[in-house]
Amino acid sequence: MLEPASADRVVPRATDRIDGPIWVVLGAAITAGALRMERLEAQGVEWFAAPGLLPGILGVLIALAGVLISLRVRRAGEVAQPEATATGERGRIVLTMLLCLGFAAGLVGHGLPFGFAAMLYLFAHIGLLQWHERRASGQVVRGLLVAAAVAVGAGLAVPFVFEQVFLVRLP
């Protein structure tokens, strides 16, 4: 408990310049929502038992934290710049996000059997993730076959294990 304060050694990040105001706006919105919430006075509920009490306090605390983050980065002599992104990192993030969201929000629960939807997603995701490496080593067909094998295997095994063995309903 008597260790030197971490606050002394915390170097603010450049992204804090954007994050700080966002937290202030979010905190203010939460507090505003709490103030507009029903207070149930007609039912004899006192202010300290109102449903908006804790949300209101939390909204103020979040906004206050946002103010402190903004002040800290403004006063700091140096800020930690974002780490240099590895080659293709942004592309991989976008690819993964699109495929995952496309599977879970687009395919699942919209008519396709779960196992088939999982096969399509796994084949696409594994194939695309390994594409550059396989092409560089001249193993594109092998890569697609591996993706297909994993997709079919998992697409059959997951529904079987969950639905037949453990009796858990799938979407």
Add this chain to the structure above:
Amino acid sequence: MLDGLRMLGHSLLGFASIWPLLYALSATLLGILIGCMPGLSATLAIALLTTLTIKMPPNDAILILICAYVGTIYGGSRTAILLNIPGTAANAAACLDGHQLARQGQAGRAMGIATTGSVVGSLFGVVCLALLTPTLGEVALAFGAFEFFWLALFGVMMSGSIAGADPLKGWLMGFLGLFATLIGQDGIHAVNRYTFGIKDLEGGVSLIPALIGAFGFSEILTVLAEPARRATLNAVDSVLPRIRDVLVYWKTILRSGVIGVYVGILPGVGEDMAAWSSYAAARRASKEKEKYGKGSIEGLIAAETGDNASIPGGLIPALALAIPGSAPSAVLMAAMIIHGVQPGPMLMVNQPQFVYDVVAMTLIATLAMLFFGLFLVKPLLAIVRIPRTVIMPVIFVLCTVGSFAIASRLFDVYLMLAVGVGAFFLRRHGYPIPPFVLGLVLGDILDKSLRRGLTLSNGDFMPFLTRPICAVLAFVTFFTMLMYVPAFNRLVHAGWSRAKSLVHWRVVS
């Protein structure tokens, strides 16, 4: 004491049959495999297995979850030693000396040491779990709304202080987690809060899908953002631990066990902090400080003893107070509630046998870990060779199933996606996730305790500060937070130095 031994014996006999033993071995093995794979955490493993075991009898389901928990924390030491990549955050400390030993051609010896440390730490934690849970439960019967308010707040603030490098961001994540749990119908007056007319939100933010998003989907995004790399493994020598290694460092083992259990009991502080605290304490007390970071047997044994001792340690407040000691124990608590067990002070009154069942389960998990750790090292390492580009998409399919399976709602899948994307970007901006998780778990307790307490005191906040236990908890909470304010910290250090020099002067004179 005798009653406790009798109940423990009854629990052990209850598990001494084919199916529980098969479940224990399978779950521990699965946990070790998951722990070997960097990017997959114990929290995610338990969350996914919770959905898989939802239709099983409670004792079988909780046995599987505890065995998987123990296995995952242990399994991460494999890749930490062989690849210098911790399988879970708890094994980061093992990388420092474990991998150095592997580079010196002593990978097997290092893994034997890690196994020994893990088993001994876990056994020590089991003894503490059996002794302390009933005691803490009895003490907690005196707790009221006022005390639970401070316990919940203390847990969130402590987690925010210690998780991550920036306490301010940690506390902010704690506040965010507390707020997220308030979304939905209020538990006292059934008023809709922040639902914006969306029917699915009236049930609130479901814990398991949110955890799967925070620890599963966000981790998948993080891992797949990195370029692919192939693991190359060093040759592995004998993994049987040498008795001499254990006997020489018995003080370190005992110290690390105590630290591990203590850190485990602290709300919101996980196995990684237990490992680092044990490692740091061992280094400070060591006569071989220069070996640390270069292949110190003592350092490795301290880290692995500490992190495994914290597993039963984290279960103590979860069972006795319904305040989880770590993120995995938070999921375990949620699983217990799903299976009809209500953790908290009344557990020792209503279901005392269950506490000893958990002790027995942790003991069985420890023995299963020892078995696999000694006899199945090389086959287990094959899992490390599977590329992340294959494993992670399959894990995402399981995350989707896991999110849906709890309540059979597609909304929970969408919740998992939203929390996952949010957690991914927050982590990249330096915001730690464990305080958010703890806020999610403790938000309901905090809200109800605050409003009930104020109702009991008719709006007067003084009982929150003047009741004895409340005063202590409030002091510790505020003191911990204020220590991160530089001016206050300097003041306290100056006062402490002056007090130490006064005591020294008196002793000398």
